[in-house]
Amino acid sequence: MKKLNLPLILGTIILILILLVMSFPDMFTNNSPYTIQLMRFIHEDGKLSAERAPFPPGEDYLLGSDDLGRDIFSYIIYGTRLTISLGILIAIGQFIIAIPLALLGGFGNRLAKSVIRQSNIIFSAIPALLISIILLKLRFIANLDRQNSIVAFVLIITAVSWPKLGSLISERVEGILQQPFIRGEVAIGKRKLRIALENVLPHLAPELVILFFMEIARNLSMIMQLGIFSIFVGNLGIINDTTSGALINTDISFEPEWASMLSTSRTLVSSAPWAVIFPALAFFISVLGFNLFGEGLRNIIQRKDSRMSLVFRKLISFDLKYVWNMVDRRRKIKFAAAAIIVIGSFAALSLANKGDYSINVESDPGGYPQEVIIGSQGVEQVVESITERMIKLGIAPLREDYVMSYDIGPSFMIEDQRLVIETGDETLQLIPNSDFTFTTSGNNEDQGFVYDATRVDLFNIEDFSSFADKFILMDKAFYNERSIEHFIWEITEKVDIKGILLVAERDERMDSFITDDSDELSVILVSRDVAGILKPNPDSRISIYSSVKPLEPKGRNVVGILMGEDKNIGDEAIVVGLNYNYTKDNGSSLLQFNLELMERLCEQRGNKRSIIFMFLDGTVDEKRHGINYMVKDFPYSPNKVEVYLDLTGLVKEEFDSACFSSAQAPVTRQLAWSLGHHLQKELESKGLDLTQLQTRSVDNEYYFTGSQADNAMFWERGIPTIHVLTGETGEKTRNVEEVGSILLEVINRNNY
Structure with a gap:
């Protein structure tokens, strides 16, 4: 034997x-x-x-x-x-x-x-x-x-x-x-x-x-x-x-x-x-x-x-033929059978364990308004559609209703805006939402000279006469928002001016469509490149024009929760911030993408933690961004929120690069750090060109300089935050569906 x-x-x-x-x-x-x-x-x-x-x-x-x-x-x-x-x-x-x-x-x-x-x-x-x-x-x-x-x-x-x-x-x-x-x-x-x-x-x-x-x-x-x-x-x-x-x-x-x-x-x-x-x-x-x-x-x-x-x-x-011939027939059969069993078993297990993370968005979903802007007529229809989808998926409201409304005050959508610079040698027609954007205006048309106040200590100024009948150039890098508001109030109280030109911080977004009603004063955000033209030319003369239409003074966030199944950590939550505002240029396919991502997350089995879906209104405007109102009256205990995944910056269907940051997801907040770490790794492994959001350190914490809304959850509520945004459009080699598939897989592997 x-x-x-x-x-x-x-x-x-x-x-x-x-x-x-x-x-x-x-x-x-x-x-x-x-x-x-x-x-x-x-x-x-x-x-x-x-x-x-x-x-x-x-x-x-x-x-x-x-x-x-x-x-x-x-x-x-x-x-x-x-x-x-x-x-x-x-x-x-x-x-x-x-x-x-x-x-x-x-x-x-x-x-x-x-x-x-x-x-x-x-x-x-x-x-x-x-x-x-x-x-x-x-x-x-x-x-x-x-x-x-x-x-x-x-x-x-x-x-x-x-x-x-x-x-x-x-x-x-x-x-x-x-x-x-x-x-x-x-x-x-x-x-x-x-x-x-x-x-x-x-x-x-x-x-x-x-x-x-x-x-x-x-x-x-x-x-x-x-x-x-x-x-x-x-x-x-x-x-x-x-x-x-x-x-x-x-x-x-x-x-x-x-x-x-x-x-x-x-x-x-x-x-x-x-x-x-x-x-x-x-x-x-x-x-x-x-x-x-x-x-x-x-x-x-x-x-x-x-x-x-x-x-x-x-x-x-x-000499594989010799090796094969020296083995007898019985051993060949045994070896072949064993190989088939092993390879078949691993193939079957691999298929069984390989999740389907694909996200497919209809190219022309139809049924949605051409444009949805906070306070516009299309909002009501879209809010109703999101609510119906949440009910169908078993997502419960965090309070009595899915819709959380907030007051945005008198607001107007810019229909047309122009800014022309005359430096003496040439006339420059600037590009809206790239070179400049109106942040406060009415139906205005004016022209005048520019006074460079970037070299002036505005905290200690006593004589405002040189500001009269001028456009005042101020740099946001030197002052915070409250200081700038105070300076504008103080200047307008002392003298009559044409308007305010605010130099944007580096990489600050200039894509606002909405302004406050102010026929008396126009506040315009200009890029640092534009400021570089105005500063060396003290005799620069500019012409402005803006026309606006009124909006309903109310914003609507749609919020729901998919309850976790784990009895120990089921009340811990991952918050996903999505937008439903879009313009004619971007189209409703981005809204369709966000709804599809929500549905695919709900389809995954065995979710341990809860997932809170926040469809935020006003994402096309910094001041009226829905996140600013959510942090004031957040409907869930912040201590039970493990991470906020901000996807409101996914505003292009096709692009070349993506912006990403997990700087506000420190290693001491384990799930947030793990999710951010894996997300960055997966985005890079799939060949996406990633650029990091610009930050500055404040008391050993990171503050995003491009948008105040990006900082709201972390700085106001202490919730670790991860940001994913679309970057340069260029030749449009990548699409939002690729990013969505990666997001779905990473969230699934960290929560299911």
Whole structure:
């Protein structure tokens, strides 16, 4: 009776399981490894009690949680891919260095022999683990992001661990070169390179295959040991306490990885042993699996009747026909059947786990007004359509009604606006909503000279006579909004002026269609390029013209919530801000896109957190933007909002680049940071040209200079915010549907 190769069988089972977990983590757990729950409330016998993480194994947490309330089982499942991949990448690096040097050394190259020998001496005197700790603890390396941190880990651990492998392979090469058949090959005139490829490597290959799996196991052991010393991929090193005058760090990785679990939970051995035992067990099973598989291969390859050396020799020479013919028919059938089963299973699982994230928008949906502007006649129809769609999708109102109205005061839509500059040498006809835009005006027509007040300290001015009958040029970069309002009031109280020219901040949007009613004064926002023309020409003369029509003084936001299904974090919310205003140029397809995105998000199964959809009115105008009124009376607890995803800037159907920023989604707000991190990564991986929104730092927080509305949720309500906007239009190589598919996938993977 043929003896079973138990190490190979057990090792194969473990490795197949690891491969399945790496490929299809969603198949093994429905929980997200990114979910943090520091507290949970338990209703028992009519009493309410609170419990702080770590939570013990139970119905909610199969293997318990860590001290941040993250599910250990899902963390292990999702961490398999990164941890095992590290072990494999390091092993590949070791072999890339060790094999060429060992071959050169075996054939008598003194430099190669010396490198292997001296490296072994160094790493025998100073343990590789100690050198790895010293290098990987360097501030520069410890602060690297996930991708660069992986590269640093692979390079450093490879550099300190290859000499032992190189020495082992070198000894084996020297042993093969002493064989009689090698002397025969030399005698017939074969070159060393040909002998190495055709004779040495085929005899060495079976052992290299065994060593490869053994090295992966050894690398995983090294990664586990480094984790105990708080060294792992993507270590954030968040400052936890500074009260004593010293910085006390908390080593945290938001990326699922086993070594980080050992690091963050090693202090919980006595209070929450499960937080240490299960990650250590994951390492143990993986190391055991690779070792068993390698040992099983050794049992097959080193049998007396083994023809593996001949097989490898034929494979290296690409004589596949010979290899196929030397296998009997029964084994061919078994191999083919096994290959079909494995490939078919993985293909089926891949299709089952591959979500459909496509978003398709009708080119001409019809049924919508040609133009929808806040206060215009088309708003009522669109609001009704959005409300009906929410009801159909099971989205509930946050209050009694889906529609949240707000007063915008007397407002007028600009029908026509013109600005002409005469510098003496030439006359320039400026482009509306690019070079300039009226922010306050009525039906006005006027002309006059420009007074450059950008060089004047407006806080301390006493004589306003030089301002009389002039257009006053002021720079917004020097003053905040309230100061500018005060200056305008003070100037108009003292003297009669023609109007105000405000120099826009860098990258500030100038696409306003709406103004306040003011027949007495026109306030015009001009670009910095226009200001560059006016400043060197003090005798510049300008002519202005504007015509407006009245709007209804009311805005309407449409807000609804899709409730989360997770009993622990179902009340946590992701807020998605969408616009429904559009002009004749953009068309109603953008509204159709936003409705389709909402519907696709509702179709996804197993949503853990709630999603709040906000269709905001007034997005075509900075002052009347619906978000400004939402933050004043936000209908949901801001403490339960994890992130605000602002998509109101997606205003072009086709474009060349996209604007993106997660600057207001700090790493301390984990879900927001994770979503922003993944979103940027996916946008870049799909080839989108991304530009970052301009910011400036205020009290160590980021403030967007282009639009006050972009800052509303973060600065007024403290809600972390991510912005996605369409950028340059140019040749229009990309479309909004591509961005929508990426958004759908990223939100799905972070919330479902």
